[in-house]
Amino acid sequence: MTSRFVPPAGAPRVLATAQLAGSFGDGAFLVCSALFFIRVVGMSPGQIGVGLTIAWAIGSFAGVPLGALADRRGPRGTAILLAVATAGSVGAFLTVRSFLPFVLVACLYASFQSGLGAARQALLAGLVEPDRRTEARAYMQSTANAGLAIGAALGGLTLQFDTEGAYLAIFAVDAVAFLVTGVVLTRLPSVAPAPPTAGGEPRLAVLRDRPYAVLTLINTVMLLYMPMLSLVMPLWVVERTDAPRWLVSAMLVINTVCVVLFQVRIARGVTGLRSATRFVRLAGLVMLACCAVFALSAYGASAWPTALILLAGVVLQVVGEMFLAAGAWEISFGLAPDRQQGQYQGFFGMGIPLARMLGPVLLTTLVMGWGAPGWLVLGVVFLAAGLAMAPAVRWAERTRSGSLSLLPEATPVDSSRIPAVPLTDAP
Template sequence: MFSGVSAPRARKALTCGDVPRSRAVRCDVPRRPPGRPGRAPRPVPPHARAGSRRLPRAGAQRALPGLRNGGPGPRLARRKHGRLASSGGPSRCCNEVVTPRILPPPGIPRRLAAAQLANSVGDGAYYVCSALFFTVVVGLPPARIGLGLTLAWAVGSVAGVPLGALADRRGPRGTSVLLAAATAAGVASFLFVRSYSAFLVAAVCYATAQCGLAAARQALLAGLVPAGERTRVMAHLQSVLNAGLAVGAALGGIALAASTERAYLAVFALDALGFLVCAAVLLRLPAPAAAPRRGAGEPRPAVLRDRPYAVAALLNAVLLLRMPLLSLAVPLWTVERTSAPGWLVSVLFVLNTGAVMLFQVRRAEPVSDLAAAARAVRLSGLGAAASCAVFALSGSAGPAWAAAALLVAGAALQADAEMRQSAGSWQIGFSLAPADRIGRYQGFFGTGVPLARSAGPVVVTSLVLLWGVPGWFLLGGLLLAASYAMGPVVRWAERSRPGAGRAAPATGAPAAGGTGPAGAPVAP
């Protein structure tokens, strides 16, 4: 028996190099540098090793915390200096670098994130400065600007399906590169806009290219990322998107502070350059195989004949009415109907952006199949309805601090609802689309975004500002009803396509038609 060894000595003898990788170990165990001169370490007694069934007395159990009866229990306990590695997997030691949750793993997902970041920085600056540029520099009336943008996004929503079909036929990588360059040209054309007709043409070109680019990039992601990993990769891309928008908004603030024509033009030039960089990054990705050509007897608008998918896309468009809430409805409500200070609007925007940037990946992790996606959408409806109720109460809160507290609480609930709805809609849109028609199906499912951008401001502001508190409750009820209707529609869609287009289990197998390596570490 090795009864004479004290607990501290047994702890000193155990190192990362002495424990097999197949067992779970704690990363606060000291590492012995290879080839270090000095006295050789004492061997670990048989009953103190990780694989042994016998342990010394209580002292050695304290020296090897978490090793009970020869190994860790089913629960992986966390400690001050580290955590237990999963049984059967590689152990992680303290000196290893942990990738932040916002960044996807290296490889194809990180290249997609780099392309997303390249254009999102310019977009953030564009969103902050574009309205003032068109009103102050160009001299267009705000009402005509709103009408032109509504028309432009309406055209873009219609063009998304044929441009997605083009990505299916010609290949998503080449189509994405072409549309990214077209979007850069559309943004650059704003530099020369000095009349309403020129503004209308530039806005239509920009919105059409943007909608087509979104569909083509979804098809590209589906061709390069395994089916079971797409929602998590999309969550990473959404986090990166919000980070880029935040940086771009800060740059746009500098242009607003300068308030000169050159500053505004620099913002448009930055956005155009960002899309060119995005095109260059996408060009370096592998090229998935193009889908086979349409058969002779196949109807051309096949996605429109898929009724369950069309209803799901319609419900998703209703749920996307939350998009103009924080950018339009809540700022106007805060200034006109509450006693909270006006600067709180920027705080709410930062809160939403930071929450999505930090927690979108965590919210998307449980969403791995259609049942989990429907549950996430249902929970998002509850959160959206609760946020509308809190926003409504802020109008009669009384003191400024009480109104501000309610507005912050409502913004937090709205951010959580946004993250859950995004994760669920990504999974539903990908899983229900046939593998050979991802582009056109994603183009159709994504029409909710331009519709929310065009019709959403009119609907939301009419409900909130004209109807007041009843309008908030009506909007919350509408979002709640759409979220609860998504589950039955998803089950209807599953029954209509037995085994077709469902998300594959997260086994690392490549998606249909994809050329990405099967073992590539992927994580939205």
Template sequence: MRRIIPPAGAPRKLALAQLTNSVGDGAYYVVSVLYFNRVVGLSPTAIGAALTLGWALGAVAGVPLGHLADRRGPRGVAVLMSLVTGAAVASFLFVRAYPAFLVAVCVYACAQCGLAAARQALLAALVEPARRTETRAHLQSTVNAGLALGAALGGVALQLDTTSAYLTALALDALSFVVSARLLHRLPAPEGAAHTERPVGERRLAVLRDRPYAVVSLLNTVMLLYMPLLSVALPLWIVRRTEAPEWTVSALLAVNTVSVVLFQVRIASRVTGLDSASRSVRHAGYVLLLACLVFACSSLATSAWAAGALLLTAAVIQVLGEMLLGSGSWEIGFGLAPADKQGQYQGFYGSGTAVARLIGPLLLTTLILSWGFTGWLVLGGLFLAAGTAMGPAVRRAHAGTAHRASLGTGAAVEGS
């Protein structure tokens, strides 16, 4: 159980806060689109347009909101963003006009991105550098467990298929963010976390001028394309291009969730600095390439059992690559960020998730459904190229960080 439950203190309290709202998020992810379509009365195109705009704004908002966490303290900003997210979800219970829905979606996405940046900054402030990746792995395991539980509750709402069931699921998500805010507020305020004034001569939003860090973040965004692969492209591939039964989609998602809960912390324990983190991401590129090859071969199987076996094998390989990537990526994101600018740097680094979710569905469905086997090879090549390039990019960014630290213009390098 020590591999799953975080150590006592700040790590366990952070995990409990994320567990709380991830349960609500799991229910939200399952029912939200159908609720917006069947109850609110919006077309799938209108819903998609609103979500696209919302996450595009969220990707931009993460940096200034992270900067706010640096200046005012990550705990207070995390509490505020959690409450704003809960309020945005609660507004979905009442909005029926598209303009109001569009505003609510944009507020929701921006607050979610701001919350992610503030929570990362809070973790960096409360947990010593040597334990940050391990703690982040615990949080990831916790989030997956919460999402699975919430998805089960959302599945009940889908089965009932009534307005009250959908409203209950959304209300649960809104309430979960309020409870999470309360738990975050009970964490100790990091010492020296808040600065009301910027040091003389320091540029605002310095991360936007840190080109080596931007390159690292871009490579990480490419690797994060595995996210829409699981949620969008793979289900369509299974249904349209393989002989496997439709329930295989749920089985593969269950394999992914359980694997992360059980093994993410164990894999993350092998990452102890930037060198091992870069190596972990490089290995993730190889593993994800292999997963793409096996997924591609599933279309060649002539029976449901053969296709299902190939898909299951590919899913196991893929989740290994996902865990290797996460372990290395977290260490890199923390280790290359100045200690007094973790909020804005984590906001920038974390925007890769929003970007991957924004462009990934269209890119991957075009590659995989239109190009078939060749598309899988191209996607695997992208994973391999990004994973291989991460090492040199990290070394360059690390050298720049060390140089700034020696000049007294940046924080001490961590994780090396």
């Protein structure tokens, strides 16, 4: 019987293995990259922030045409090519010694990463039966978190050395990790590219799909939990509470461990669009409760009661995160035409870089500026977005009964015919 930690044999296991390799490299890279550019290259934190904002703005939009390329040329070959291109962009960071080259390479890195995510999602849609896609995506998310945690630990060790050679070694590790991702993806069978578009049909149909755009916008609002956890919570703990500072690290560890342990189990509760919208609605309710608990921490009488309140809040946060992920995956796949999964997944995936780009300014202004009332306002925003998902999904379903449902669908691939690849066989 398949363990809840090891994906089923075949396409889900290969995809999760590829995800593990890439996220391991990214975990090490993300921990060390900022200090490398500050200490070795001599850039300022402001320059890094501006460069990354530009890069992820461009990268968020690049995912759509690169996803469409995966539809036209086949997602397997496109994903392998983009994994290699990502490795090359990471390797190019080794030569960066000033601001403008940094921005250029960062734009390539963000664009290839976004395209790789879209192609990988299209590959999953082509190789896994519709009723198993959300579960397979949950395995990928679980292994991604595990890889990030292990890579971050390696990056933390590198920070202790704090030498140019150590930082460059981490960049090389990340580049090799993406090459390994490409090698692992070669173990999957090809998925036939989508047939040519009919005369008059737009190449990037997703850009004219208003219901899907609304779904993406709602998901982007819900994804504000990411900068909330990574940026606002550390600032809140340090500046607005008496809790010990090490609690910031403990909260991030709790989040990672919970996703690794429970994301797959929660995702199995999503069996279609109805349950998916219910999960997103629950995510909004739980996020509201989470924000209310965080607001309460401002009134903690002493360090340890405040710490317990914050830990309760982060548990609610990760529960809401897992509900949201499971529901959003099902919605993003279920309402995208099968032959256009690449461009649709690229469009839906824009929510992640947009939330990371816009969230810091919005949330620091709201929460750090307004304090506890700001937390409550943020919670209401999460609740409103969660409640809005159901009518948006119904609107999208009605449009699928029209023009989009008439589009020919790609022939699904029977994933039972894909050879089993043990998780430990990844190179």
